[in-house]
Amino acid sequence: MNKSRTEMLSASDLEAALRHIGETRYHHLHPFQLLLQEGRLSRAQVQAWALNRYYYQSNIPVKDSIILARLGSVELRREWRQRILDHDGSETERGGIEKWIALTDGVGLDRDYVMSGKGILAGTRFAVDAYVHFVRDRTLLEAIASSLTELFSPNVIGVRNKGMLAHYDFISQETLAYFDKRPVQAKRDSDFALNYCLEHADTREKQDAVMDALRFKCQVLWAQLDALHHAYVDPALTPPDAWRPGEAETGREAA
Numbered sequence: 345m346n347k348s349r350t351e352m353l354s355a356s357d358l359e360a361a362l363r364h365i366g367e368t369r370y371h372h373l374h375p376f377q378l379l380l381q382e383g384r385l386s387r388a389q390v391q392a393w394a395l396n397r398y399y400y401q402s403n404i405p406v407k408d409s410i411i412l413a414r415l416g417s418v419e420l421r422r423e424w425r426q427r428i429l430d431h432d433g434s435e436t437e438r439g440g441i442e443k444w445i446a447l448t449d450g451v452g453l454d455r456d457y458v459m460s461g462k463g464i465l466a467g468t469r470f471a472v473d474a475y476v477h478f479v480r481d482r483t484l485l486e487a488i489a490s491s492l493t494e495l496f497s498p499n500v501i502g503v504r505n506k507g508m509l510a511h512y513d514f515i516s517q518e519t520l521a522y523f524d525k526r527p528v529q530a531k532r533d534s535d536f537a538l539n540y541c542l543e544h545a546d547t548r549e550k551q552d553a554v555m556d557a558l559r560f561k562c563q564v565l566w567a568q569l570d571a572l573h574h575a576y577v578d579p580a581l582t583p584p585d586a587w588r589p590g591e592a593e594t595g596r597e598a599a
């Protein structure tokens with residue numbers, strides 16, 4: 345794909361290369377994502393997905409706070425802080441983390457258990473922690489570029505929500521309310537991050553670093569679904585300390 349490792353790409357070629365990375369490596373292609381959206385998972389397997397993803401959700405404002413602290417101007421901080429508000433909410437508005445808890449409530453998991461982080465898979469924790477450490481340790485440009493997976497999330501969210509609503513009787517529009525605002529927020533955030541990267545990647549090395557950051561982030565998402573697939577598709581492979589079907593259930597309506 346590389347013309348030469350030293351030649352600078354035009355902004356439009358860099359954007360095309362980034363979009364190609366998403367088309368070929370984003371988690372919309374993951375087998376567990378396909379099982380989820382095609383209605384081929386049990387309620388317990390959907391619970392495992394919701395439980396583990398809470399750890400990702402709850403760390404998003406942590407990683408955005410790290411980026412915020414590294415931004416060098418009022419204008420950039422003003423832009424970025426909106427992401428933290430979206431997830432942490434305010435006195436008057438529910439944030440994404442609270443809405444994710446509504447989702448885990450909706451699938452019948454005990455919220456204290458979910459919020460405790462107990463029972464999540466090591467693979468989930470390692471992947472999410474790697475994302476937080478990446479934005480702390482790499483350049484600001486790489487940290488911002490690692491959020492570019494959000495260019496592709498409106499599409500996967502649409503397909504996943506539609507599939508889940510169609511196939512699972514325990515999923516309602518209300519359970520999935522977390523996702524109502526995400527496509528608009530993701531478009532706003534990823535447009536900003538993309539423009540930032542196109543403008544600031546002013547050498548071929550920086551362009552390569554931006555592409556590598558997006559590849560890394562695709563791996564963060566992919567590894568989380570790998571962990572779920574490994575642990576919950578074959579019950580024999582569930583690790584000893586991981587959540588097990590039936591555990592931390594809130595009262596199910598009498599069946």
Ligand SMILES: O=C(O)c1cc(C(=O)O)c2c(n1)C(=O)C(=O)c1cc(C(=O)O)[nH]c1-2
Binds near residue numbers: 440496565
């Ligand atoms: O449902 C999804 O498939 C999906 C994907 C992603 C992503 O691409 O990282 C995010 C989200 N959702 C999401 O809800 C979210 O808040 C979010 C923040 C970020 C980020 O890297 O800053 N990605 C994502």
